[in-house]
Amino acid sequence: MFKISGRNILFLVLFSIPNTLLTMGILVIVNSVITGKQVIVTDHLNIVFFLMVGLAFLLNIISQNKIVDYSNKLIFENELRIMTTFQKAGLSQLEKIGFQRIYGIIEDLRTFVFLPALISGSVAALMMLALCLIYFLVVSLASAIAVMLIIMAITAFYFLVNKKNTRALSLLRELNDLYFGMVDDTLKGFKELKLSTARRNNLVSKFLHPNREKVRTTETYVSRRFTVVNLLSQYGLYFVIGVVVFVLPGLQLLNKEQVSTFVVILLFIRGPINSLIAMQGFLTKIYVANKRIREFLSELKDISLPEGTTGIDKAPGRIKELRFQHVAYKYPSASAQDGFALGPVDLSIREGETIFIVGGNGSGKSTFIQLLTGIYTPSEGQILLNDTPITADSQYYREHIAAIFSEPHLFSANYEDYVLENNNEYKHLLKKMELDQVITSEDDAAVRRKFSKGQSKRLAMIFALMEKRPLLILDEWAADQDPHFRKFFYEQLLPELQRQGKTIVAVTHDDAYFKYADRVIRFDYGRLVTDISAPVVPALS
Structure with a gap:
């Protein structure tokens, strides 16, 4: 060494x-x-x-x-x-x-x-x-x-x-x-x-x-x-x-x-x-x-698997279609989820779609999100971005994605290319997320402190939107919001992002808001069991 x-x-x-x-x-x-x-x-x-x-x-x-x-x-x-x-x-x-x-x-x-x-x-x-x-x-x-x-x-x-x-x-x-x-x-x-x-x-x-x-x-x-x-x-x-x-x-x-x-x-x-x-x-x-x-x-x-290129020298393009072909994933034998397997999964995500992912605990939702974000590599099958397998250039694929996981990590310093000071977009999003009274300073240190879980996720949403990635992935973002912000998310923020042409994949349990999705996909015991257009989706029992 x-x-x-x-x-x-x-x-x-x-x-x-x-x-x-x-x-x-x-x-x-x-x-x-x-x-x-x-x-x-x-x-x-x-x-x-x-x-x-x-x-x-x-x-x-x-x-x-x-x-x-x-x-x-x-x-x-x-x-x-x-x-x-x-x-x-x-x-x-x-x-x-x-x-x-x-x-x-x-x-x-x-x-x-x-x-x-x-x-x-x-x-x-x-x-x-x-x-x-x-x-x-x-x-x-x-x-x-x-x-x-x-x-x-x-x-x-x-x-x-x-x-x-x-x-x-x-x-x-x-x-x-x-x-x-x-x-x-x-x-x-x-x-x-x-x-x-x-x-x-x-x-x-x-x-x-x-x-x-x-x-x-x-x-x-x-x-x-x-x-x-x-x-x-x-x-x-x-x-x-x-x-x-x-x-x-x-x-x-x-x-x-x-x-x-x-x-x-x-x-x-x-x-x-x-x-x-x-x-x-x-x-x-x-x-x-x-x-x-x-x-x-x-x-x-x-x-370790090959990483492909860094993605820095190639700007993210459009996501016309993202396709899973017989994708399966099995956890390594030494992991906490030893024995659990997802798939095989076959589905397509088209540009501008809003898709809700539902299912009970242990159904495979989080594993699917890890595959979708390129964090996990499929054990079988392949994921294609615009008909090109992403395994050959996985980092370039990840550069298309902004994600907020169920336990988002707010970094101790600003590792992004933008600065927060005198940033009008940042100020606008702070106000939109009603954090302008909580974060009153433009200094970067003001956002590097402890917030409530709901506030942390709203701050993570601000950072995700500032990345301007075409694909936004949200793992139970609304679960920790109060009723006011849950309603704001589904009735105002999602439609606004849809008008901007963003492709959105969100894990959720809020069946009352399924009408704001184009499709609802349900997982159960590691299997994709239903993929239904939103207007005809039955409520969760």
């Missing part, structure tokens, strides 16, 4: 080299002063030392700033990539994956802010270790090999511990996906939870508490293991120093001067070793996050 180009990896490595070499030079000077063995021939060793420290400091500032810039650029690009991928997927695919899992993936993205620093820091630490080991070999080959074997044994034990942490972190991410679902239930189902003490208690005791308890124990397990690893790096180094000070001289492998050199170097490489140990914690989290994101995108790619 997350890939850093070879060029950028080279950039991160090159920035690490000068600072590492300067740090090694500082170590050599310190060791030469302590042992009295002059390595650098100069009368101004103190000046050289402080110049090297200052230069290393400046290079570190430059490299760290570059890493910060690159880290945020990396996150920015991949956040856009993930969001774009979501938008290209079909609704049924996202429903199958689960929205709480998507929230978890977005959180995983933030882990990668540490990746560039991890690469640069690891390169610098490894280079420093390599140079110090070379220094060891120069001082005493046999002692250097002994020290390296001990360090390798400690490292092997560390990786064994860390491997178990990787599995535990994967479990934590899965548990947090479930937790996000519970948070979503708590926020969106707040009113329903308020109505039932048993429901609230069950959510907490049977779901939330076990989930958080499992997270607590797993987090504790992981943290304890990371603590062991960190202490291992500290006391393991003391153990190595003990071997150098007490064991190797006794074996006649090191003299007093060499012991001093080894101890100075070991104390100096404590920083790089601790850095590598700390980085392993981040690396483990990045590995788990990358695996989850890669699997998620692979799954999304496998179940």
Whole structure:
């Protein structure tokens, strides 16, 4: 999922080299002063030392700033990539994956802010270790090999511990996906939870508490293991120093001067070793996050269908005829409506028609609307726009449609091409919908607040009409309106839209107003059972 180009990896490595070499030079000077063995021939060793420290400091500032810039650029690009991928997927695919899992993936993205620093820091630490080991070999080959074997044994034990942490972190991410679902239930189902003490208690005791308890124990397990690893790096180094000070001289492998050199170097490489140990914690989290994101995108790619063109470079045309030919839809097996199927449906919608869709709960009305809007793709059959199958260019088809769903979403910002300020059409529609006394400011923020359900749908109607699409689809728009606005909708707004030539498909239960439709189509148990001209439609029983 997350890939850093070879060029950028080279950039991160090159920035690490000068600072590492300067740090090694500082170590050599310190060791030469302590042992009295002059390595650098100069009368101004103190000046050289402080110049090297200052230069290393400046290079570190430059490299760290570059890493910060690159880290945020990396996150920015991949956040856009993930969001774009979501938008290209079909609704049924996202429903199958689960929205709480998507929230978890977005959180995983933030882990990668540490990746560039991890690469640069690891390169610098490894280079420093390599140079110090070379220094060891120069001082005493046999002692250097002994020290390296001990360090390798400690490292092997560390990786064994860390491997178990990787599995535990994967479990934590899965548990947090479930937790996000519970948070979503708590926020969106707040009113329903308020109505039932048993429901609230069950959510907490049977779901939330076990989930958080499992997270607590797993987090504790992981943290304890990371603590062991960190202490291992500290006391393991003391153990190595003990071997150098007490064991190797006794074996006649090191003299007093060499012991001093080894101890100075070991104390100096404590920083790089601790850095590598700390980085392993981040690396483990990045590995788990990358695996989850890669699997998620692979799954999304496998179940997504081609989108066709974006529709932006082709303006919507007329809808002379919209035809369903043997269209059927079956919900994916993992969905909430597993087993329900719609169709096959055969019907034609002609330009300028007003069609009412009726039927009981679970009859297939909403599924039909999802197919009609192009949100769902037919499992069988095809939908034709002006005799052209829309599956080859589904987004172009959607650009013909303005829709208000049963639970319309009012966006937190204006994503449309028009502006509301000084917009005469917007002012006119506000007055028509009797919202001009509710929304008194032309500022865009005035419409980004909480409204009643009826007001929200009237505001959604304003936005839908401002899109000027030839096909208007309404899913029970009038259901949440008071009698005054329900009458206004059927007796004034619909006839006005009909005169404008709009094609209207509306889901409704208001049989008293069927006379304002050209046709009434009834669904029952996923089947289209009647398609009758409005004047002869019997009232709903």
